[in-house]
Amino acid sequence: MEKKEVLEEKSLTRRSLLSGAGKIAVVGAGIAAVSGGLSLFSNAEAKEKPISKVGAVKKPTFPWEYQKLDLQRVGDLAYKEWFNVFCCQGVTTGLFEQLREKIGEPYTSFPIPALRFGMGGMLGWGLTCGSLIGGALLIGLTVPKDPGERMINDLVKWYAITELPTFKPTTPKATIKDKDKEREFKGDFKHLTISNSPICHQSVGRWMKKNGADWDSDPRKNRCAMITASVAVKTAEILNGWLDSGKYVPVNEPQTKVRAIPLRKDIKIAAQDNCGDCHNPIKVGWRAITSRLF
Numbered sequence: 001m002e003k004k005e006v007l008e009e010k011s012l013t014r015r016s017l018l019s020g021a022g023k024i025a026v027v028g029a030g031i032a033a034v035s036g037g038l039s040l041f042s043n044a045e046a047k048e049k050p051i052s053k054v055g056a057v058k059k060p061t062f063p064w065e066y067q068k069l070d071l072q073r074v075g076d077l078a079y080k081e082w083f084n085v086f087c088c089q090g091v092t093t094g095l096f097e098q099l100r101e102k103i104g105e106p107y108t109s110f111p112i113p114a115l116r117f118g119m120g121g122m123l124g125w126g127l128t129c130g131s132l133i134g135g136a137l138l139i140g141l142t143v144p145k146d147p148g149e150r151m152i153n154d155l156v157k158w159y160a161i162t163e164l165p166t167f168k169p170t171t172p173k174a175t176i177k178d179k180d181k182e183r184e185f186k187g188d189f190k191h192l193t194i195s196n197s198p199i200c201h202q203s204v205g206r207w208m209k210k211n212g213a214d215w216d217s218d219p220r221k222n223r224c225a226m227i228t229a230s231v232a233v234k235t236a237e238i239l240n241g242w243l244d245s246g247k248y249v250p251v252n253e254p255q256t257k258v259r260a261i262p263l264r265k266d267i268k269i270a271a272q273d274n275c276g277d278c279h280n281p282i283k284v285g286w287r288a289i290t291s292r293l294f
């Protein structure tokens with residue numbers, strides 16, 4: 001081969017390599033752009049962005065599965081948890097613990113702290129007792145509309161007409177923190193009460209009056225913890241019976257019927273039948289009460 005031809009061949013080879021390298025660089029950049037998100041983020045930034053696993057969590061069927069619960073265990077845990085998270089979360093924790101062990105999801109990932117609003121009848125407003133909200137929640141999750149609504153109605157009615165609390169903890173509270181110091185917990189009290197209402201302030205108020213106790217007293221705290229346990233146990237008792245028999249026989253008539261207000265038959269509203277328990281008709285009169293409301 002002549003010297004000129006050798007030089008031309010080397011020149012061609014060099015141009016081919018440079019051209020090929022350029023193409024490889026372009027293709028490589030394209031691949032990097034697609035696979036690396038255009039390389040706009042540093043490695044550190046990329047690590048901070050979690051990769052979602054689509055379809056990793058199986059959507060639960062509704063209603064959720066339910067399995068029979070040990071009643072004493074439900075009550076003991078609900079009682080204990082009241083001192084940590086109060087009534088609504090206490091009931092839910094007492095009921096969910098065994099279901100998380102036996103069934104797992106969706107109970108395991110259910111965010112019980114989301115129910116903190118239930119304490120004190122909705123954050124201290126004294127409305128529906130938070131323990132009933134926790135019990136009604138589990139019934140609503142595990143039982144179809146019928147008989148689920150009848151179960152909840154019976155749970156609320158039971159709360160209103162029963163001398164409470166009905167549950168006694170295996171290990172009563174012994175000590176409590178007071179101003180960051182441990183002291184003896186003196187939670188004993190003499191009298192049980194019938195609230196005649198699911199309303200927190202009526203339930204607690206009647207008990208406080210009968211026992212001569214104030215809101216911040218140990219007996220009041222102990223009573224609310226025992227109420228929490230009582231409602232959790234009653235909820236589990238209702239569901240256990242339904243699971244065993246395969247059916248539910250309602251105890252009470254539905255409360256959903258609208259009712260006429262005393263002395264104002266023209267006005268009907270969803271309500272209880274005992275307005276006079278708090279709004280004393282002897283002192284102010286029914287007409288005075290209804291005129292303020294309507």
